Amino acid sequence: MKKTTDFLSLVASGQGAQIGALDVLAKRALARLCHDNRAGAVSRDAVSVLGDPCAAAMAFALCDPDETAAQFLVDDLLEAGISVEDLCRHHLAPAARRLGTMWDQDRLPFTEVALATARIQSILRRLPISRTGLRAARGPGAVFAAVPGEMHTLGVMMAADLFRRGGWDVSLFVGLTHDEMLARLTRDDRPVIGLSCSGEHSFGALRRLLAALGNARPDAQFLIAGQIIADPARIASLPVPVMVVGDLDSAEAEMARLDAVLSSSKVTRLRPMRGRSASMA
Numbered sequence: 001m002k003k004t005t006d007f008l009s010l011v012a013s014g015q016g017a018q019i020g021a022l023d024v025l026a027k028r029a030l031a032r033l034c035h036d037n038r039a040g041a042v043s044r045d046a047v048s049v050l051g052d053p054c055a056a057a058m059a060f061a062l063c064d065p066d067e068t069a070a071q072f073l074v075d076d077l078l079e080a081g082i083s084v085e086d087l088c089r090h091h092l093a094p095a096a097r098r099l100g101t102m103w104d105q106d107r108l109p110f111t112e113v114a115l116a117t118a119r120i121q122s123i124l125r126r127l128p129i130s131r132t133g134l135r136a137a138r139g140p141g142a143v144f145a146a147v148p149g150e151m152h153t154l155g156v157m158m159a160a161d162l163f164r165r166g167g168w169d170v171s172l173f174v175g176l177t178h179d180e181m182l183a184r185l186t187r188d189d190r191p192v193i194g195l196s197c198s199g200e201h202s203f204g205a206l207r208r209l210l211a212a213l214g215n216a217r218p219d220a221q222f223l224i225a226g227q228i229i230a231d232p233a234r235i236a237s238l239p240v241p242v243m244v245v246g247d248l249d250s251a252e253a254e255m256a257r258l259d260a261v262l263s264s265s266k267v268t269r270l271r272p273m274r275g276r277s278a279s280m281a
Contacts (some may be wrong), residue, residue: 058095062116063108070119071126084127088162089248092120096154100198117154124161141169142192142223142255143185147205148178155225156196159248163255178209186216192258194223194251203228207238214240221258225251 061070077087099116102108144160146153153174160172171188173181185193193213197206206228213220222242228234229244245251 054091055094055098058091059098059102059116062095062099062119063112067119071123074123074127078128084165085162087127088124088158092123093155093158093248096120096158100152100154104199120154121157124158127165141171141190142194143171143173143188143190144194144196145173145176145181145185146196147202147209148176148181149205150174150196150198150202150226152198152226153196156194159194159225159251162248163252166252168255178205178212181209182212182216185213185220191220191262192223192255193217193220194225194245197224197226197228199227200231200234203234210242211239223251223254 058070058073061073064070074087074091077091078084082091096116099108099113103110103113142163144156144163146156157172157174160170163170169190171190173184176184195206195209197203206224210222213222222240224235224238224242224244225246229246235242235244243254245254
């Protein structure tokens, strides 16, 4: 068991780049670690020092030379009884955030993050559809998009997939220029537009897009996600009222609120407080 123990120690500490493909024993140990952590078997003290072991394990598996490593871990988690929704919320999303943070800190090259992104997309395509995801799309629907020039797109991609699985009518726009994004959002009549902005480098693009959409889509309600929400001053300076969401749970709660209000009042225009926060994670 020494090999597995050493491997888990390296994963928890964020190291272990020299380790090759995960063997079967290590993969099963990682799956058990994640399962135990979700069940509360991993102490809070350990997590506070070492970080979330689930995010560390999944992030490492996504970057492993063995392309089956992450899928093996996902399959084991699903077999242990974890739902697709919890897999996305509590395993893939935290792993994506961890990889994005390491990239921002120059601790991980873009090639590794790009590889992990492709693998998450592949995993999402293969995940089973739950019963709730089989029902007809409900509500007014939404458009999710990464602002022009934004490189951190995993979060908004996963959010779109999760909402689709829940029966929402959601379109996803990534990799578009300002003019392309504005043209598509102007033509789309869905009243909720969710925009992802990871920080200062893409804030200008967010501000410019919202200024244009304020004129082109005065009926729309805007949700803002990403690391930019940690800067209240920036959010307050945006040219139109927005609602900020810090994670998938708060995004779902805000979308459900908007759906209920739009459905009951039969109006196409709400007036949220500027900078209203569902969750400032």
